[in-house]
Amino acid sequence: xxxxxxxxxxxxxxxxxxxAVNLADALAKSDRRTLLVDLDPQCNATSALGxxxxxxxxxxxxxxxxxxQVGIYPDTLAVLPGxxxxxxxxxxxxxxxxxxxxxxxxxxxxxxxxxxxxxxCPPSLGRLTQTALMASTEVLMPIQCEFFAMxxxxxxxxxxxxxxxxxxxxxxFGGILLTMYDPTLELTLEVDAEVRDFFGEVVFxxxxxxxxxxxxxxxxxxxxxxYAPRCRATRAYIELCxxxxxxxxxx
Amino acid sequence: xxxxxxxxxxxxxxxxxxxAVNLADALAKSDRRTLLVDLDPQCNATSALGxxxxxxxxxxxxxxxxxxQVGIYPDTLAVLPGxxxxxxxxxxxxxxxxxxxxxxxxxxxxxxxxxxxxxxCPPSLGRLTQTALMASTEVLMPIQCEFFAMxxxxxxxxxxxxxxxxxxxxxxFGGILLTMYDPTLELTLEVDAEVRDFFGEVVFxxxxxxxxxxxxxxxxxxxxxxYAPRCRATRAYIELCxxxxxxxxxx
Ligand SMILES: Nc1ncnc2c1ncn2[C@@H]1O[C@H](COP(=O)(O)OP(=O)(O)OP(=O)(O)O)[C@@H](O)[C@H]1O
Ligand SMILES: Nc1ncnc2c1ncn2[C@@H]1O[C@H](COP(=O)(O)OP(=O)(O)OP(=O)(O)O)[C@@H](O)[C@H]1O
Ligand SMILES: [Mg+2]
Ligand SMILES: [Mg+2]
Numbered sequence: 001x002x003x004x005x006x007x008x009x010x011x012x013x014x015x016x017x018x019x020a021v022n023l024a025d026a027l028a029k030s031d032r033r034t035l036l037v038d039l040d041p042q043c044n045a046t047s048a049l050g051x052x053x054x055x056x057x058x059x060x061x062x063x064x065x066x067x068x069q070v071g072i073y074p075d076t077l078a079v080l081p082g083x084x085x086x087x088x089x090x091x092x093x094x095x096x097x098x099x100x101x102x103x104x105x106x107x108x109x110x111x112x113x114x115x116x117x118x119x120x121c122p123p124s125l126g127r128l129t130q131t132a133l134m135a136s137t138e139v140l141m142p143i144q145c146e147f148f149a150m151x152x153x154x155x156x157x158x159x160x161x162x163x164x165x166x167x168x169x170x171x172x173f174g175g176i177l178l179t180m181y182d183p184t185l186e187l188t189l190e191v192d193a194e195v196r197d198f199f200g201e202v203v204f205x206x207x208x209x210x211x212x213x214x215x216x217x218x219x220x221x222x223x224x225x226x227y228a229p230r231c232r233a234t235r236a237y238i239e240l241c242x243x244x245x246x247x248x249x250x251x
Numbered sequence: 252x253x254x255x256x257x258x259x260x261x262x263x264x265x266x267x268x269x270x271a272v273n274l275a276d277a278l279a280k281s282d283r284r285t286l287l288v289d290l291d292p293q294c295n296a297t298s299a300l301g302x303x304x305x306x307x308x309x310x311x312x313x314x315x316x317x318x319x320q321v322g323i324y325p326d327t328l329a330v331l332p333g334x335x336x337x338x339x340x341x342x343x344x345x346x347x348x349x350x351x352x353x354x355x356x357x358x359x360x361x362x363x364x365x366x367x368x369x370x371x372c373p374p375s376l377g378r379l380t381q382t383a384l385m386a387s388t389e390v391l392m393p394i395q396c397e398f399f400a401m402x403x404x405x406x407x408x409x410x411x412x413x414x415x416x417x418x419x420x421x422x423x424f425g426g427i428l429l430t431m432y433d434p435t436l437e438l439t440l441e442v443d444a445e446v447r448d449f450f451g452e453v454v455f456x457x458x459x460x461x462x463x464x465x466x467x468x469x470x471x472x473x474x475x476x477x478y479a480p481r482c483r484a485t486r487a488y489i490e491l492c493x494x495x496x497x498x499x500x501x502x
Contacts, residue, residue: 011263011264012262012374013264013395017399041261042262042399042403042406044399044403047402084406086406086409089376090377093377122375124373125292146466147466147467148469151294152295155292155293155337158337185463187463215397215438216398216438218398
């Protein structure tokens, strides 16, 4: 069975896409056959790796996913591109019972050919994110160390709990990741302490530092690991990947 | 007729709430009777001014808005709080025909008592943001000067155009605001040049600098104008307010 990591947080701009893309790349470089799925109508994860958004979302079509995915590295990394088609966006967002079953069965076909699947979600707690959580084995929540970060957390945790308690779910809480971390700012240290007090071990030891290379890499269609192999964000995402792989061995 | 400014962008974390709160405060300080409306399920605009999220969203209730708003300064600034109630959130997001008409007529009641209304939207292009655009006289789009900022812009512009062309709309394009601006970063200067080339005069001359005071102020329940009256973000939001008021005189 593949590990399916859902990268989700309703708060916007916290580093969901940056984490999804760079973690997927680090997993591929650790020889895990990895698929990055773009569920965000902005299609940022698709273009961050140099792929193009498509006219119809692959999860709403009938062809096999293997015909619709875009290879990034032969054998180890592929992207299931997103779509900006307004009808598809609304259909995915509404995720009614029929579409939800279809999406879940489409995503289940990935287990046969991939070791890990990473799903990038839009900044929302709506039905599409809930469907993505239902398809996942674990949820990873990026949090920026700022005041508003703590506000929406309880709502998010409630939705995750609801999905974990539903019959068909196989969802575990994968972890909380602190992003755009700047240890010189008082606010960063305050939120770090509050989050670790509240969530304890669930919070990854690895934090992702604020590093302009992470923001520049997507404009070159590359992961930060490819764009700036020795920068601080690259080292942090490699460390995160090792922590994610260790957590697998333990459970 | 009141001016109704819709602060919208589907990209997350670009400074929508920070702009809505601080522009509303600056307008109130310029003696415009101002109402800040929180349409985001995270209720960040509500707590940024020290108010509390409520159990039911005021726009979905029947009492007069004047009974449901929270006064920040007597006579010049009030906030219509948001709600995290999951049923209200889903009803607002779905914004079906009946609810949409109800929301629009509720928002129309604000014209009698306020000079300006500022609406903070969630990071989405869905029906709720479209309803907010329908209720507005102008849309103000904060953009962070980073690569992903340019990606979702065309979709956003299309939605705004659709609303502007519908019969009942009174929507103008208010302007594009560059936020978290750091002139020492190459990426900031590149995106600035690209946005101004493409949009010209529509882009406000005022840019909002990256300033930690803007991120700290909400944890004190204050606008940045109150929290740090002489900081760079405060000066920028006062300048923005003057530009917004000038644009009114011209049109
Ligand atoms: N470690 C980092 N250092 C510096 N900039 C970063 C870092 N991580 C992300 N960014 C930048 O911050 C912005 C927000 O990140 P990103 O788009 O990944 O967040 P998101 O949660 O996916 O946003 P959305 O809610 O819109 O989907 C982007 O412009 C990105 O390039
Ligand atoms: N000028 C600024 N300087 C420094 N930090 C800022 C500035 N403006 C906003 N921030 C911080 O950046 C983060 C994102 O801003 P904000 O929450 O206002 O964006 P948003 O677009 O409303 O996000 P969402 O899409 O989740 O609604 C917040 O933590 C905020 O405090
Ligand atoms: Mg994203
Ligand atoms: Mg906001």
